[in-house]
Amino acid sequence: MRQQLGYDDIKAAAERIAGHVRPVAVAPAEVPGATGATRATGSAEGAELWLALEYLQYTGSFKARGAQNFLRAHREAGTLPDAGVTIASGGNAGLACAWAALRQGVRATVFLPANAPQVKIARLSSYGADVRLVGTEYAEALAACEEFAASSGALASHAYDHPLIAAGAGTLLEEIHARVPGLDTVLVAVGGGGLFAGVATAARQHGIRAVAVEPEHSRALNAALAAGRPVDVTVDSVAGDSLGARRATALAVDAARPEADGHGARSVLVPDAAIVRARRELWEERRILVEHGAATALAALLTNGDGSGDGSRDAITGTNTNSSTNTGTSYGYRPADGEKVCVILCGANTDPTTI
Structure with missing residues (x-):
């Protein structure tokens, strides 16, 4: 049976995890300029940029939302086994x-590639x-x-490919929508697509464009849409x-498909150089x-249509990429005049030493 995700799932998740996750904080920021220098919010373009500081969430990422929703839903249903979760x-x-x-x-058994960052392995143990290390992917x-x-009877969770996980992630957009009135667009980094599926589903409910941002050489959702x-x-x-998933969840593909009027989510790519630069600028400037x-989501504002510099022109046609269709392969995203x-x-x- 095909899994489905709807806005009602996100509302149910919000009620289920309320008080069990940290509400997201948002902060105003400068919009990157055409030459790479920053330009203050309210500049000639009139675009307004906000940062959703979800890295302050429990465990250091948005994933806490989906995990809480997944386990609490199974607890409510009486389907948490003695063998725990894996x-x-x-x-x-x-x-x-x-x-x-x-x-x-409950017990947790976690499998991850042997090349995972040591900081994550140490925290898992804490x-x-x-913790079981297997393979390199x-x-x-x-x-x-x-x-x-x-073999054990443990409840199998998933990093991204499950409606309860995606619905939990989608609660983030609900909070952003409440904190940033008049929001036009949200930029989301995509690996397997669980965060994007939830955010895009909630964003569509509120008339907000969701932009899926992927590294050009790790483009599971972009390839799925093509x-x-x-x-x-x-x-x-x-x-x-x-962001190293080899295959995107069908939930994300469904969430990205345009509606009958042609409006919907966007898929854009960014080069690794822009990701490194965005991460460094976040540290140096803030x-x-x-x-x-x-940093991949922010890199979209630093990427040109040819995969370098700043701007947002289609890598194939040379046209502006602010259109809300999913045709072609686009690099980067440039906000329109007055866009929030x-x-x-x-x-x-x-690892802080890698900055």
Whole structure:
């Protein structure tokens, strides 16, 4: 049976996790200028930029929302087994699952690639999780997790591909919408697409455009939209530790499809150089330290149509990419005059020495 995600799921998740996650904080920021220098909000273009500081969430990422919703929903339904919960994760989802399991008093067994950052492995252990390192890619860890779930009876969670996980993530947009009146657009970094699926579903309800931002060499959602279905992609990006899913969830593909009037979400790509630059500028200008995956959303405002510099022109046609269709491959995003944009900074589990 095909999984579905609707706005009612997000509202139910918001009620379920209320008081169990940290409400998101938002802060005004400068809109990047055409030459790379920053330009103050209220400039000639009149665009307004806000940052959603979700990296301040429990466990250091938005994943705490989906994990809480997943486990609390199963607790309500009486379907949490004695064997506990298990998950395969590049790090952040595993952290959130282990943390939520600790809060629920159940065991957590977490599978992740052996090349996951040590800071994430150490934190998993601090939450009492049974950490198992398998292979070098998420897909290998996932296969081992599925085998463990089948043999042990543990409840299998997922890093992104589940309606309860995506609905929990979508509660973030509900809070942003309440804090930034008149919001036009939200920029979301995409790996497997759980955050995007939830955010885009809620954004559509409120008439807000959702822009999916992916590294050009880790583009699971972009490739799925081109193919009309989820497909496997290769992963080779500086943000691969958190945005390294080889296949996007169908929930994200559904959320990105345009409506009958042509309006809907956008998919854009950014080069690794822009991701590194966005992460460095967040630190140098604001003392905000995030992982490369979180900086990916901001990198869209620093990327030109040819994958460099600043601007937003279609890499194939040379046209402006602010259109809300999903045709072609677009690099970067430039706000229109007077557009109010929010960039989600979704995670901060990173090694500070890599800045």
